[in-house]
Amino acid sequence: MLCLLLILGIGVMETSAEEFLVQSMQTSQQDEFVPIDELETEDQLPAAPLLIAAYGFAWIAMFVYLWSIWRRLARVERELASLASRTTER
Amino acid sequence: MMQRMFPPLIVLAMIFFVCAPVFIAWAPYESTMGLVQKIFYFHLPSWAAMFVAAIVCGIASVVFLFKGRVIADRIAVASAELAVVFGLIGLVSGPLWARKAWGVWWQWDARLTMALVLWMIFVAYLLLREYGGPGSEKLAAGVALFGMANVPFVYWSVNVWRTVHPTTNVVPTLVPGMRGALWWSLIGFLLLYALAMMARVRLEEQRATLERVYRELDD
Numbered sequence: 355m356l357c358l359l360l361i362l363g364i365g366v367m368e369t370s371a372e373e374f375l376v377q378s379m380q381t382s383q384q385d386e387f388v389p390i391d392e393l394e395t396e397d398q399l400p401a402a403p404l405l406i407a408a409y410g411f412a413w414i415a416m417f418v419y420l421w422s423i424w425r426r427l428a429r430v431e432r433e434l435a436s437l438a439s440r441t442t443e444r
Numbered sequence: 445m446m447q448r449m450f451p452p453l454i455v456l457a458m459i460f461f462v463c464a465p466v467f468i469a470w471a472p473y474e475s476t477m478g479l480v481q482k483i484f485y486f487h488l489p490s491w492a493a494m495f496v497a498a499i500v501c502g503i504a505s506v507v508f509l510f511k512g513r514v515i516a517d518r519i520a521v522a523s524a525e526l527a528v529v530f531g532l533i534g535l536v537s538g539p540l541w542a543r544k545a546w547g548v549w550w551q552w553d554a555r556l557t558m559a560l561v562l563w564m565i566f567v568a569y570l571l572l573r574e575y576g577g578p579g580s581e582k583l584a585a586g587v588a589l590f591g592m593a594n595v596p597f598v599y600w601s602v603n604v605w606r607t608v609h610p611t612t613n614v615v616p617t618l619v620p621g622m623r624g625a626l627w628w629s630l631i632g633f634l635l636l637y638a639l640a641m642m643a644r645v646r647l648e649e650q651r652a653t654l655e656r657v658y659r660e661l662d663d
Contacts, residue, residue, distance in 0.1 A: 399543065399544050401477075401478055401479040401480035401544055402479060404480055404483070404540045404541065404543060404544055405479060405480055405482055405483055405540075407540050408483045408486060408487070408536065408537040408540040408541065409483075409486055411533065411536045411537065411540075412486050412490065412533045412536075412537060415529060415532060415533050415536075416529070416533075416636060416640075419525075419529045419640065420640060420643070423640065423643045423644055423647060424643070426647055427643065427646065427647045427650060430647065430650045430651055430654055431650060433654055434650065434653060434654055434657065437654070437657050437658075437661070441661070
């Protein structure tokens with residue numbers, strides 16, 4: 355009988371503790387409306403400009419590099435063609 | 445054969461790069477970093493391509509040093525240039541992500557520092573090739589070997605040392621939505637590497653032809 359009462363008592367205590375925890379979390383969540391200018395600096399930073407800058411740089415870097423290859427290749431092939439025409443004229 | 449493969453590879457690469465933003469936009473947001481985490485889908489593939497370029501440069505340099513094959517030297521130069529380009533993309537995209545995620549542009553931790561040093565090794569390779577004069581090809585090949593040897597250290601640094609950079613465990617544990625977008629971008633970057641390599645090796649071959657023609661004309 356005593357054991358049964360003890361088990362029941364522990365069960366009630368656990369349930370109350372759980373309810374208290376849930377309530378306190380809800381309470382703390384409800385208290386957490388923080389204006390953006392009171393956050394840490396990195397949390398205030400907008401992400402979109404950084405994302406656009408990263409992707410933009412990747413695209414531009416690859417485009418510039420591929421364009422530079424194309425330009426150098428065109429110059430060398432032009433020179434080869436001019437040499438070939440000079441040797442055939444001879 | 446390489447020239448025949450060029451047009452279909454360009455089409456394939458274009459498909460990958462046009463569709464990549466769609467898959468990246470569809471990928472779920474990361475819970476703590478939100479939108480800025482999507483830099484990941486270009487940041488990781490650019491470093492993966494850089495590592496591939498560094499390894500190809502190193503292997504080609506070994507073949508050039510020990511077998512004397514000229515085509516290996518051309519592949520090494522082309523790959524070194526691409527290692528610098530892809531490394532630069534990684535070095536710029538990383539800090540842009542870090543500024544929001546970590547609150548700083550840069551940290552002198554193991555991963556970031558070793559990645560920067562790896563990139564600088566291949567910049568040194570290119571400077572040596574450009575300004576080193578006759579015989580610098582073999583010296584540069586030695587530098588490329590050193591660079592290639594650094595790649596596994598850079599990769600494993602996040603697992604061995606305590607760094608601010610995420611560990612290699614992140615990729616295998618990605619959710620399917622993120623995994624698909626990552627693999628799509630990765631294949632796109634590797635295709636881009638293959639295409640740029642073909643074009644750059646052709647440039648080296650044409651330069652060599654031009655030099656040979658000038659020498660024949662002088663004779």
